[in-house]
Amino acid sequence: MSIPSGSRATLKDVARESGVSSATVSFVLNRTSGQTISAATRERVLAAAARLGYTPHRIARALREGTSRTVLLSTGSGPAGHSLESFIDGLETELGEHGYTLLVVRGHRAGALPAGLLETIAPRAVLDPVSAYAPAAADAGDGAGAASDGADAGDGAGGASGGAGAADRAGVADWEGGWAHGLAAHSQTQLRYLVEQGHREIAVALPEGGPYARLAALRLDYARTAAAELGLPEPPVIRLGSDRAAAAAELRGMRKKHPGVSAIAAFNDDVAFLVLGAMADLELEAPADLAVIGFDESRYGALWRPALTTVRIDAAAYGRRAARGAIGLELGEWPSSPSRVVRRESA
Amino acid sequence: MSIPSGSRATLKDVARESGVSSATVSFVLNRTSGQTISAATRERVLAAAARLGYTPHRIARALREGTSRTVLLSTGSGPAGHSLESFIDGLETELGEHGYTLLVVRGHRAGALPAGLLETIAPRAVLDPVSAYAPAAADAGDGAGAASDGADAGDGAGGASGGAGAADRAGVADWEGGWAHGLAAHSQTQLRYLVEQGHREIAVALPEGGPYARLAALRLDYARTAAAELGLPEPPVIRLGSDRAAAAAELRGMRKKHPGVSAIAAFNDDVAFLVLGAMADLELEAPADLAVIGFDESRYGALWRPALTTVRIDAAAYGRRAARGAIGLELGEWPSSPSRVVRRESA
DNA sequence: ACTAATCGCTAAATCGAATTAGTTCAACTA
DNA sequence: TAGTTGAACTAATTCGATTTAGCGATTAGT
Numbered sequence: 001m002s003i004p005s006g007s008r009a010t011l012k013d014v015a016r017e018s019g020v021s022s023a024t025v026s027f028v029l030n031r032t033s034g035q036t037i038s039a040a041t042r043e044r045v046l047a048a049a050a051r052l053g054y055t056p057h058r059i060a061r062a063l064r065e066g067t068s069r070t071v072l073l074s075t076g077s078g079p080a081g082h083s084l085e086s087f088i089d090g091l092e093t094e095l096g097e098h099g100y101t102l103l104v105v106r107g108h109r110a111g112a113l114p115a116g117l118l119e120t121i122a123p124r125a126v127l128d129p130v131s132a133y134a135p136a137a138a139d140a141g142d143g144a145g146a147a148s149d150g151a152d153a154g155d156g157a158g159g160a161s162g163g164a165g166a167a168d169r170a171g172v173a174d175w176e177g178g179w180a181h182g183l184a185a186h187s188q189t190q191l192r193y194l195v196e197q198g199h200r201e202i203a204v205a206l207p208e209g210g211p212y213a214r215l216a217a218l219r220l221d222y223a224r225t226a227a228a229e230l231g232l233p234e235p236p237v238i239r240l241g242s243d244r245a246a247a248a249a250e251l252r253g254m255r256k257k258h259p260g261v262s263a264i265a266a267f268n269d270d271v272a273f274l275v276l277g278a279m280a281d282l283e284l285e286a287p288a289d290l291a292v293i294g295f296d297e298s299r300y301g302a303l304w305r306p307a308l309t310t311v312r313i314d315a316a317a318y319g320r321r322a323a324r325g326a327i328g329l330e331l332g333e334w335p336s337s338p339s340r341v342v343r344r345e346s347a
Numbered sequence: 348m349s350i351p352s353g354s355r356a357t358l359k360d361v362a363r364e365s366g367v368s369s370a371t372v373s374f375v376l377n378r379t380s381g382q383t384i385s386a387a388t389r390e391r392v393l394a395a396a397a398r399l400g401y402t403p404h405r406i407a408r409a410l411r412e413g414t415s416r417t418v419l420l421s422t423g424s425g426p427a428g429h430s431l432e433s434f435i436d437g438l439e440t441e442l443g444e445h446g447y448t449l450l451v452v453r454g455h456r457a458g459a460l461p462a463g464l465l466e467t468i469a470p471r472a473v474l475d476p477v478s479a480y481a482p483a484a485a486d487a488g489d490g491a492g493a494a495s496d497g498a499d500a501g502d503g504a505g506g507a508s509g510g511a512g513a514a515d516r517a518g519v520a521d522w523e524g525g526w527a528h529g530l531a532a533h534s535q536t537q538l539r540y541l542v543e544q545g546h547r548e549i550a551v552a553l554p555e556g557g558p559y560a561r562l563a564a565l566r567l568d569y570a571r572t573a574a575a576e577l578g579l580p581e582p583p584v585i586r587l588g589s590d591r592a593a594a595a596a597e598l599r600g601m602r603k604k605h606p607g608v609s610a611i612a613a614f615n616d617d618v619a620f621l622v623l624g625a626m627a628d629l630e631l632e633a634p635a636d637l638a639v640i641g642f643d644e645s646r647y648g649a650l651w652r653p654a655l656t657t658v659r660i661d662a663a664a665y666g667r668r669a670a671r672g673a674i675g676l677e678l679g680e681w682p683s684s685p686s687r688v689v690r691r692e693s694a
Numbered sequence: 695a696c697t698a699a700t701c702g703c704t705a706a707a708t709c710g711a712a713t714t715a716g717t718t719c720a721a722c723t724a
Numbered sequence: 725t726a727g728t729t730g731a732a733c734t735a736a737t738t739c740g741a742t743t744t745a746g747c748g749a750t751t752a753g754t
Contacts, residue, residue, distance in 0.1 A: 011741055021704045026742060036701050058467045059410045060740035063709050068406070068467050092461065101463040106453050114439065116448040120405045120415050121468070244650070273650050280652040300647055303591070303620050305627045358711055368734045373712060383731050407710030410739050 009052035018048035025049070029056070062122055069100045071326045072123040074108055076211055081268060081296030083183055083313040083337075090319025091127075100124070100327055109211075125326035180218055182318055183296070186339040187222040188229075190265045190293055190311050193341045195230050199263040199291060202232060203254060205275050206267045208239040219267055236261060240274045247278040263291035263347060269298035272308055276346065291347035307344035314338050356399035365395035372396070376403070409469055416447045418673045419470040421455055423558060428615060428643030430530055430660040430684075437666025438474075447471070447674055472673035527562055529665060530643070533686040534569040535576075537612045537640055537658050540688045542577050546610040546638060549579060550601060552622050553614045555586040566614055583608060587621045594625040602637075609638060610694060616641035616648050616657055623651065623693065638694035653692035660686040 015022040020041060027035040028045040048054075062068035073091065075084065092102045103121065105113065109128075118126070194202050204223050206216045220237065227235050236258045240247045255261065266272035272294035279286060286292045286306050294301060294310035301308035317335030325331055362369040367388060374382040375392040395401075409415035420438065422431065439449045450468065452460065456475075465473070541549050551570050553563045567584065574582050585601045587594045602608065613619035619641035626633060633639045633653050641648055641657030648655035664682030672678055 010739095022741080023705080023743080024703060027703090030742080032743085035703090038702065041702080055466070057410075057740050058463065059406060059415070059469055060709090061742075062467070063406045063410050063711095064740080064742045066709075070467055096462060101461055101467055103450075103461075103464065104453070105451065107451070114448055114450075115443060116405065117450065119402070120409070120417050120448055122406055244654075270650075273647075277650055277652055300620075303617075303624055305624055305652065357709095369711080370713075370734060370736095371732085374733090377712080379713085382733090385732065388732080404710050407739090408712075410741095411710080411712050413739075 008057075009049075009054040010057065011054070013052055014045065014049045014054050017052060018044045020045060029054075067122045067124050069327075070121055070123045071095055071100055071102055071125050071127060071323065072118075072121060073102060073104045073127045074113060075104065075106050075128075076109055080106075081298050081313070083296045083315040086313070087315040087319040087322070090316030090321075091323045092319070093316075094320040094323035095327070098323075098327060098329070100323070102323075127322060127326060180215055182315070182337055183313065184215070184218045184222040186295070186311055186313050186337075187219055187265070188226045189339045189341060190295055191223065191226045191230060191232070193309075193311075193343075194263045194265060194291060194293060194347065195232070197263070197287075197291065197347065200232060201258065201260040202227070202263045202265055203236045203238060203258065203261045204267075205238050205240055205264050205271050207271055208241040212267070216267060223265065235265075238264075240271055240278075242274070244274070244277050244281065247274050248281040251275065251278040252282060261290070263287075263293070266292060266294050268296050269294035269301050269308060269310055272310070272346070273300070273304060276304065276306070276308070286346040293341075293347040297342055301342070302344065304346075306346045309344045309347040310342050311339055312342050355404075356396075356401040357404065358401070360399055361392065361396045361401050364399060365391045367392060376401075414469045414471050417468055417470045418442055418447055418449055418472050418474060418670065419465075419468060420449060420451045420474045421460060422451065422453050422475075423456060427453075428645050428660070430643045430662040433660070434662040434666040434669070437663030437668075438670045439666070440663075441667040441670035442674070445670075445674060445676070447670075449670075474669060474673060527565055529662070529684055530660065531562070531565045531569040533642070533658055533660050533684075534566055534612070535573045536686045536688060537642055538570065538573045538577060538579070540656075540658075541610045541612060541638060541640060541694065542579070544610070544634075544638065544694065547579060548605065548607040549574070549610045549612055550583045550585060550605065550608045551614075552585050552587055552611050552618050554618055555588045559614070563614055570612065582612075585611075587618055587625075589621070591621065591624050591628065594621050595628040598622065598625045599629060610634075611637060611639050613639060613641050615643050616645035616655060619655055619657065619693070620647070620651060623653070623655070633693040640688075640694040644689055648689070649691065651693075656691045656694040657689050658686055659689050660684055 011022045011025050015025045018025065018041075024037065024041065025045050026032070028037055028042050029049065058068060071091070073088065088102070088104060095102045103123065105117070108114065191202060204220060206220060223235060227233070236254055238250050238254045240250060264272075264275055266275055272292050275292050276286060279290060279292070284290055287309075292308070294308045297310045297312040301310050315337045318337055321331060321335055358369045358372050362372045365372065365388075371384065371388065372392050373379070375384055375389050376396065405415060418438070420435065435449070435451060442449045450470065452464070455461065538549060551567060553567065570582055574580070583601055583605045585597050587597060611619075611622055613622055619639050622639050623633060626637060626639070631637055634656075639655070641655045644657045644659040648657050662684045665684055668678060668682055
């Protein structure tokens with residue numbers, strides 16, 4: 001009976017099936033506020049929808065609403081640690097609970113998404129963790145002040161651009177700064193572990209330039225603070241490009257200048273790998289000659305020789321918060337993201 | 348003058364601006380076949396469209412056409428070598444030339460895409476290289492048979508599902524088998540290099556089970572053939588899980604059974620890393636004690652100690668062909684994908 | 695008792711492009 | 725000269741959901 005002709009059930013089919021207008025069906029299914037529907041009608045509509053297996057046609061909806069119920073997360077091509085993985089998990093979970101879909105696009109900077117992607121998707125918001133790492137245009141102080149609200153013709157130029165009001169735009173921007181800080185704060189965990197292992201003079205290894213410049217500066221700040229709190233001397237810094245020979249030279253230089261350094265806290269696992277490679281070139285062993293600890297557990301640490309000790313950060317709660325910001329819900333309190341040391345061989 | 352109210356220009360705006368109906372504009376802009384348009388009108392329309400900066404509203408179009416001009420590529424969460432990177436490049440280029448957009452979604456099996464993704468995107472086709480690695484439903488021979496093609500209501504269950512006819516579906520399926528074979532064929536390059544380095548007894552390292560079971564079997568076939576062609580003895584096989592201790596044991600066993608083996612050709616770079624790790628545990632050095640060559644260059648090979656020698660495969664031409672198949676164009680000849688050895692330290 | 699507000703619901707407009715079914719006019723055929 | 729054909733367009737419908745305007749009936753307010 002009243003099976004929709006060939007394929008899928010539409011609003012109209014549900015309306016016909018339940019004997020009301022399609023407007024009413026829409027009201028019921030969307031719980032439209034400001035509309036009163038009798039309990040009896042609601043039941044009939046719901047039943048009909050269930051019977052026909054109705055699913056809203058998302059493209060039609062997107063056309064009408066001007067934007068799809070989608071949030072796009074554009075991650076850079078850089079290494080993806082566990083914090084990003086868990087962040088995505090949280091994001092996806094929270095969005096899913098509100099009927100939104102998360103779309104993760106990797107390997108593009110947000111400004112350089114494939115042509116037409118934003119137009120075909122018309123996401124409600126574009127999230128871009130990398131832009132939090134990159135230097136902002138006009139940066140007053142330390143807060144996330146990527147206020148590039150100028151005559152931006154193209155969309156998605158800023159770190160996060162909501163579809164609707166400036167309100168959620170602000171909300172998302174808010175998240176970003178917080179994200180970077182939230183991440184950086186775990187420098188504590190990293191240093192504390194090394195101290196527990198008996199190290200006193202600890203160097204910090206950062207990536208040289210690139211998209212991480214800003215986050216690197218932030219990490220350094222936190223590392224200094226943490227060192228001070230732990231009663232350690234100011235940590236020497238080595239900056240590593242992607243060239244291994246140069247990395248080895250840099251490491252040798254640091255060792256000469258600070259012979260007492262017995263451990264290195266790396267910016268992330270990739271930098272830690274670079275350090276380990278340089279150490280191998282200098283015939284140094286970790287952790288005997290120099291302990292190395294990574295940051296933000298990556299997939300390769302366990303395979304490495306020596307296996308990399310690192311810090312695992314669970315950012316799912318951040319993901320949920322970011323989701324709420326992106327779709328314009330109340331943000332609530334800042335969550336805390338737990339972190340713990342994954343102890344392997346290198347430290 | 349006649350600036351479209353607030354935001355973007357629509358077909359209607361172009362029609363008004365050029366003094367014709369919106370149907371005519373659509374005919375002109377789409378070069379609709381079976382419609383004759385005078386040169387003068389065409390020019391006026393084109394000029395007006397350019398002047399207003401008209402861009403088709405892709406969502407409206409998708410609603411009308413039933414599917415967006417988009418192709419979705421769903422890669423597994425597994426390691427991505429250069430062949431995949433270049434494949435994606437080719438895909439994107441060719442699609443772009445025909446007004447299509449490529450959307451790459453990583454970390455999901457095609458059958459398990461985020462809820463609602465397919466519906467919101469409505470891609471013209473879904474491409475899924477991983478399914479070429481996984482055991483197929485009707486697999487006579489050796490592939491482990493996790494054939495779960497049951498009562499799958501959802502779409503995107505198959506390796507590639509086109510939106511339209513069975514014709515392009517066939518085209519895409521065609522590509523997949525070819526892709527796996529095209530990749531596997533480069534086992535030749537791998538072995539030939541080792542032979543050139545003076546090796547005669549060469550073992551093959553494969554991943555144990557997992558999603559690569561089928562591709563592994565294929566690679567083994569090609570390796571055997573290549574070995575025969577090069578006049579080598581039948582290559583011994585070691586199978587490595589993800590556990591390093593087990594890998595070391597496996598390697599030791601192989602060395603005992605085949606003491607003459609002087610080189611290992613790995614399934615891919617990740618497996619090669621595992622071999623190198625096992626070698627370190629056994630206090631063996633590459634390439635002195637055992638040469639190791641990877642396959643399908645990954646981003647980490649250059650960082651490793653010793654730096655990994657591997658095979659780089661350029662699959663861009665395959666990508667272009669897959670694109671043509673996905674949007675229903677003629678496929679043309681099978682392209683050849685060049686490969687070359689990236690010589691580093693391990694072999 | 696008469697106006698005002700509220701309930702419960704529907705008709706119709708809207709979003710933007712593609713497409714079907716015509717319409718008009720001129721040229722050409724029989 | 726009537727009839728056919730084709731070129732060059734246009735009006736109107738369609739895709740499917742959301743949303744505004746509004747209608748009749750009931751309830752509340754003074």
